[in-house]
Amino acid sequence: MEVKEKKTKETKQGVLKRIAGPVVTAVNLDAHMYDVVKVGKEELMGEVIKIEGANVIIQVYEDTSGIRPGEPVSNTGLSLAVELGPGLLTSIYDGIQRPLAVLVDKMGNFIERGVSAPGLSHEKKWTFKPVAKVGQTIEPGAILGEVQETNIVHKVMLPPNAKPGKVKEIKTGDFTVDETICVLEDGREYPMIQRWPVRIPRPVKEKLNPTIPLITGQRILDGLFPIAKGGTAAIPGPFGSGKTVTQQQLAKWSDAEIVVYIGCGERGNEMTEVLTEFPHLEDPKSGKPLMERTVLIANTSNMPVAAREASVYTGITIAEYFRDMGYDVSLMADSTSRWAEAMREISSRLEEMPGEEGYPAYLAARLSEFYERAGLVTALNGAGGSVSVIGAVSPPGGDFSEPVTQNTLRIVKVFWALDAKLSQRRHFPAINWLNSYSLYLETLQSYYDKEVSPDWNKIRSWAMEVLQKEAELQEIVQLVGSDALPEAEQVTIEVARMIREIFLQQNAYDAVDTFCDMTKQYDMMKAIKTFADLSYAAQLAGVSPAQIIAVKAKGELPQIKFIKDYKPELAKIEKQMDDEFNTLRSAA
Amino acid sequence: MKEYRTISKIAGPLVFVEKTEPVAYQELVNIVLYDGTIKRGQVLDTSDDLVVVQVFETTTGIGKDSGIRFTGETIKMPVGKDMLGRILSGGGKPIDGGPEIVPEKRLDITGAAINPYARGMPADFIQTGISTIDGTNTLVRGQKLPIFSGAGLPHNNVALQIARQAKVPGSTESFAVVFAAMGITKEEANYFMQDFERTGALEHAVVFLNLADDPAVERIITPRLALTTAEYLAFELGMHVLVILTDMTNYCEALRQIGAAREEVPGRRGYPGYMYTDLACIYERAGMIKGQKGSVTQIPILTMPGDDITHPIPDLTGYITEGQIVVNRDLHRKGIYPPINVLPSLSRLMNLGIGPGKTRDDHKKVSDQMYAGYAEGNDLRGLVAIVGKDALSERDRLLLEFADLFENRFVRQGYDEDRTIEDTLNLGWELLSTLPVEQLTRIDRELINKYHPKIKAGAKKE
Ligand SMILES: Nc1ncnc2c1ncn2[C@@H]1O[C@H](COP(=O)(O)OP(=O)(O)OP(=O)(O)O)[C@@H](O)[C@H]1O
Numbered sequence A: 001m002e003v004k005e006k007k008t009k010e011t012k013q014g015v016l017k018r019i020a021g022p023v024v025t026a027v028n029l030d031a032h033m034y035d036v037v038k039v040g041k042e043e044l045m046g047e048v049i050k051i052e053g054a055n056v057i058i059q060v061y062e063d064t065s066g067i068r069p070g071e072p073v074s075n076t077g078l079s080l081a082v083e084l085g086p087g088l089l090t091s092i093y094d095g096i097q098r099p100l101a102v103l104v105d106k107m108g109n110f111i112e113r114g115v116s117a118p119g120l121s122h123e124k125k126w127t128f129k130p131v132a133k134v135g136q137t138i139e140p141g142a143i144l145g146e147v148q149e150t151n152i153v154h155k156v157m158l159p160p161n162a163k164p165g166k167v168k169e170i171k172t173g174d175f176t177v178d179e180t181i182c183v184l185e186d187g188r189e190y191p192m193i194q195r196w197p198v199r200i201p202r203p204v205k206e207k208l209n210p211t212i213p214l215i216t217g218q219r220i221l222d223g224l225f226p227i228a229k230g231g232t233a234a235i236p237g238p239f240g241s242g243k244t245v246t247q248q249q250l251a252k253w254s255d256a257e258i259v260v261y262i263g264c265g266e267r268g269n270e271m272t273e274v275l276t277e278f279p280h281l282e283d284p285k286s287g288k289p290l291m292e293r294t295v296l297i298a299n300t301s302n303m304p305v306a307a308r309e310a311s312v313y314t315g316i317t318i319a320e321y322f323r324d325m326g327y328d329v330s331l332m333a334d335s336t337s338r339w340a341e342a343m344r345e346i347s348s349r350l351e352e353m354p355g356e357e358g359y360p361a362y363l364a365a366r367l368s369e370f371y372e373r374a375g376l377v378t379a380l381n382g383a384g385g386s387v388s389v390i391g392a393v394s395p396p397g398g399d400f401s402e403p404v405t406q407n408t409l410r411i412v413k414v415f416w417a418l419d420a421k422l423s424q425r426r427h428f429p430a431i432n433w434l435n436s437y438s439l440y441l442e443t444l445q446s447y448y449d450k451e452v453s454p455d456w457n458k459i460r461s462w463a464m465e466v467l468q469k470e471a472e473l474q475e476i477v478q479l480v481g482s483d484a485l486p487e488a489e490q491v492t493i494e495v496a497r498m499i500r501e502i503f504l505q506q507n508a509y510d511a512v513d514t515f516c517d518m519t520k521q522y523d524m525m526k527a528i529k530t531f532a533d534l535s536y537a538a539q540l541a542g543v544s545p546a547q548i549i550a551v552k553a554k555g556e557l558p559q560i561k562f563i564k565d566y567k568p569e570l571a572k573i574e575k576q577m578d579d580e581f582n583t584l585r586s587a588a
Numbered sequence B: 001m002k003e004y005r006t007i008s009k010i011a012g013p014l015v016f017v018e019k020t021e022p023v024a025y026q027e028l029v030n031i032v033l034y035d036g037t038i039k040r041g042q043v044l045d046t047s048d049d050l051v052v053v054q055v056f057e058t059t060t061g062i063g064k065d066s067g068i069r070f071t072g073e074t075i076k077m078p079v080g081k082d083m084l085g086r087i088l089s090g091g092g093k094p095i096d097g098g099p100e101i102v103p104e105k106r107l108d109i110t111g112a113a114i115n116p117y118a119r120g121m122p123a124d125f126i127q128t129g130i131s132t133i134d135g136t137n138t139l140v141r142g143q144k145l146p147i148f149s150g151a152g153l154p155h156n157n158v159a160l161q162i163a164r165q166a167k168v169p170g171s172t173e174s175f176a177v178v179f180a181a182m183g184i185t186k187e188e189a190n191y192f193m194q195d196f197e198r199t200g201a202l203e204h205a206v207v208f209l210n211l212a213d214d215p216a217v218e219r220i221i222t223p224r225l226a227l228t229t230a231e232y233l234a235f236e237l238g239m240h241v242l243v244i245l246t247d248m249t250n251y252c253e254a255l256r257q258i259g260a261a262r263e264e265v266p267g268r269r270g271y272p273g274y275m276y277t278d279l280a281c282i283y284e285r286a287g288m289i290k291g292q293k294g295s296v297t298q299i300p301i302l303t304m305p306g307d308d309i310t311h312p313i314p315d316l317t318g319y320i321t322e323g324q325i326v327v328n329r330d331l332h333r334k335g336i337y338p339p340i341n342v343l344p345s346l347s348r349l350m351n352l353g354i355g356p357g358k359t360r361d362d363h364k365k366v367s368d369q370m371y372a373g374y375a376e377g378n379d380l381r382g383l384v385a386i387v388g389k390d391a392l393s394e395r396d397r398l399l400l401e402f403a404d405l406f407e408n409r410f411v412r413q414g415y416d417e418d419r420t421i422e423d424t425l426n427l428g429w430e431l432l433s434t435l436p437v438e439q440l441t442r443i444d445r446e447l448i449n450k451y452h453p454k455i456k457a458g459a460k461k462e
C-alpha cells in the first residue's frame, strides 16, 4: 500500500519510546487516531491505535525485531487506505495491499520488512474508453469510462466523496492509473485511480433486501440452506471439518461476477493452491479462467498480526468498490476467528480490560460492522450491485459456545454448521443438516418457483422432513436395532440414507461432482422422491423393506453424480426403478 | 561492549534491567555471572527506562551483581554443511565431543515467512510404508503433518518408522533428517539415537537435544534452531529435509511459563493468547519454493494432555498443520501396532500427492470408501453392545465385520514392515470386496470394474 505524504500539514517527527512485539509507543508525535505512520529507521508501516497523554501507541504491520527506542517515527497524516483502479483483478496482496508478486521481485522468496509497494501498477497503461460526455453533469460515483481489465470490464468512477461537476474534457486512449482522464469545468482533474480508507464503508444510495440466491453449485447449500446475493453466512467448524474447502468451492463455482478471497491468518499452502489452481479452472458461465474475476488477500498465520487485523478491511473495501460498478461480488474470509484473535492480541498489548475469553469488549461491534458492509444495494450511480460475505469461524475445541461464533451468529442470516463427526466419516461437505439454517428461504421461494421448478420448494421441505424424521428414528434404532421399527419407518430410514449419500454428499475433488447446477440438483432430488413414493406404495402393497432396499436401480443412482450428461442415464435408472417396483408389487 | 550492572528485578526466566542505552527488540543478551559463566537471553520488551530479558537457561546464579551485555544483534545460528551427523544441545552447542560448527552462514533463527506467491505446491507422494498413512492419510513433500498421541503410546516408534522408511518412489535426490527433542527423557532420546545409529540415518541427520532436565525456556529456541538448519539444508543446499519435533507439548508448557512470568492475561487453560501465532511461526516453516530443489517436511509430535484432542495444544496445532495422524489408546490396548485411528486422522494435502501418475487412479475413492465403511462399522459396535449381533441387518453385520478386518489387516502391521502403495491399495480392495458391490457408493463403476477382485476375476474368466 502506498501512502502519499500530506503536504498541507507540517508534521513533526516523533521518537520511539518502547517496543514490545507488534505494538510500539512513540512520543512527541502529532497524531490522530488511525493515522498511518512510519516507524523506525527502516520506515515500517504502522497505524495509530491509541493516544494517551504524550504517548502515541502504534500497531506495526511488519516485524519489529531489532528496532530500538530513540528511532524516529513520522506521521503521514493519512489513514490506512487502498488503491482502487484497474489492476486489482488476478492480484494477490498481503493484508495491507502490498502485491506479493512485486514483493518477490523486490526481496526474494521470504517476506522481509521495510519494503513498500503500491497496490496497483503505476507504470502499466490501460486502454480507457470514455462513457461520460463533455458537458454532462456528473454525480459522485458516476461512471467516467471503462477499461477492459481481464474479461471483466472495469468501470472507472468519480470517487464517492467527490462533489458533483460538469465534464469539461474526457480522454480516450492508453493511460497509467495516475494520468488524468477526466477534467471538470471547475478545474478538478481525475485519474483512474482512487484511494479509499479501509475502515470506512463506501457509501451507497440505498440498501435493498436480497431476493436472488447466490447459486453455488453445492447441493446442500443451494438445496437446503441457500444464501442470497448480498447476504451473509457463517461457516463455523473445528479444524479439518471443511471450512476452507467449502469457501474455495464458493470462490470457484458461485455465480458471483467478482470474488474477493481473504486468507486471514491461515496457511500459506492454501493460498498457493488457489494461485496454482484458479488460472486453470473455467467459470462455468463465461468459460473464462476463474482467476480473471478474483482478487486474493493472503496474510498467512506467520505474517504480522497487525496486518492480519487490517486484511479483512482491505478485502471488503475492494469488494465494495466492484459492487459500486454494479457487480455481484462475493467475499470469503478464512478465518474471521484469526482476525478476532489479532484484535485480542493487540488489545491485550494495549492492556485494555478484557471481555469474554480475553477478547476486547468491542469484538461484537467490530464483527457486526464488518458483516453490515455486505448487502444488495443501489450504488450512488444507480447501478445494482451486491456484496455477499461468507465468513469462516474456527472455534477453539470446536465448541460453538465461544464468543466469536456466538457474536457472529447474532448477525449473519445463514449458518452452515460443520460437524467433526461427519468429516471423520468423510461425509463431505460435513455440514450438519439438523443444526444449519438459512433465513433467506422465504424470500427466495419465488425465485425457485420461477427459475427451477414450481415444486422445488415442496420437494425441499419434504427432504428436510425426512432428515428430521430419520434423526428421531435413529435414537430408537440405537436402543432396539433397525429391525424393530415398523416397516414404513424402515423405508424412511432408507430414503434418508439416500438423501444423505446421494444428494448431500458431494465430492469437491471429483471433476464432475464438484459443481452441480440447479437443474441437476432438482432432477436428483426428484429421483429420490420418486423412489420414496414407489417404496411407500409398494410397502403398503405388502412388499418387505428388505426387498425395497435390494432394488437394483437404487444402487445405480449415486453414479449420476459422476456423469456430466446424466440425463439419459437417469432416465434409464428411473425406468428400471419403475420396472422393478412393478415386478415387486405384482409378486406381493 | 558495554556491560551493565543495573538489574532491578528477577522473576522466573525474566530479568529486568534499568538505565540502559537504546536496546533493540529481540536483541541477543549475554548475562555474565560472578564466576564468569555466560548465560544467554533475548529482549522481550524495550524502552527508555526498562528492558525485559528472557533468559534461555535457568536463572540460578543470576543476581544484581551479574553483568548484562547487549550484543547489538538478534539471535543468529551458525550453519554449514558439516552439521550433518552432528549432535547439538537444545541451544545449538555441540554435545557430541566434536569440534564447533564451521559456519558458512549465520542465519536469523526467527525465520522470515515464505511469501505465499513464492511457494511451490507440494505434489510429491512420500511412501512411508505404513498403510494408514500412505493409503488413507498420505504424506506429501513439504507438508506439515503432526502426530497426535498420548502419554505412554508408541508415537516414537511410528515417527522412527516413518523416518526410516520414508521415500519418494523413483527419486534419488539427497535427503536429510533434522531431529529436535524438547523436554523428552534421556531414555526416549537414547531410543531415537540408537535407531538412527542402527540404520545409519545419523550420517544424514542433525540432532538437537533439549532433555527433560535441561532448562525449560531453552525449548523456546530449540525448534527455531532446528528449522533454521532445515531451511538452510533445503533452500540453500537443495536437500529434501524431514524435520521431527518432539514433544511440542513441552514447548507449549515453556511458552505458558514465560507468559505467566510476564503476568500476561492468560488465554484458554492458561496458555498465552498468542500461542496460535507463535505455533504458526514454527509450523509454517515447512514447504517448497517455486523453482528451487529442496523441501522441508515437518512431523511434529505432541502428547495430548488427558488424550483430549480439544486441549489447546492439539487444537491450535490442528488449526495450523495440514492434517494430523492420531495415535489411539484403544487400538494400542487391543495390541494393534501402529495404533493409528484413521477416523480423526487427516492429510489435507493427500489429493495433491495421489492419483494417476503419482500413486493410482483408484486411490482417493478406495480411501473414501474405507473410511465410510470403517466409520459405520465402528458405530455399530456401540449398538451391538446393546441389542446384540442378531438384531443387526445383513448389511450392518457385514459392516461390523469390515471394521474388525480393517483394524486387523489394514491398520495392523509390523514395526519393520514396509508396504508399497500397491500393496496397501490392493489390501484395501480385498477388504472392500467383503461388502456388497452396491454398497460401494463412493467408487464409480469404472474403477470397480478395473480393481474389484471379485468382479475383475469374474471378467477375466468370461
Ligand atoms: N466438499 C468436500 N469434498 C471432499 N473433501 C472435502 C470436502 N470438504 C472437506 N474435505 C476434506 O476435508 C479436509 C479438511 O478440510 P478444510 O481444510 O476445508 O478444513 P478446515 O475446516 O478449513 O480446517 P482448518 O480450520 O484447520 O483450516 C480437506 O483437506 C479434504 O480432504
Ligand SMILES: [Mg+2]
Binding pocket: A243, A244, A245, A266, A334
Ligand atoms: Mg481452513
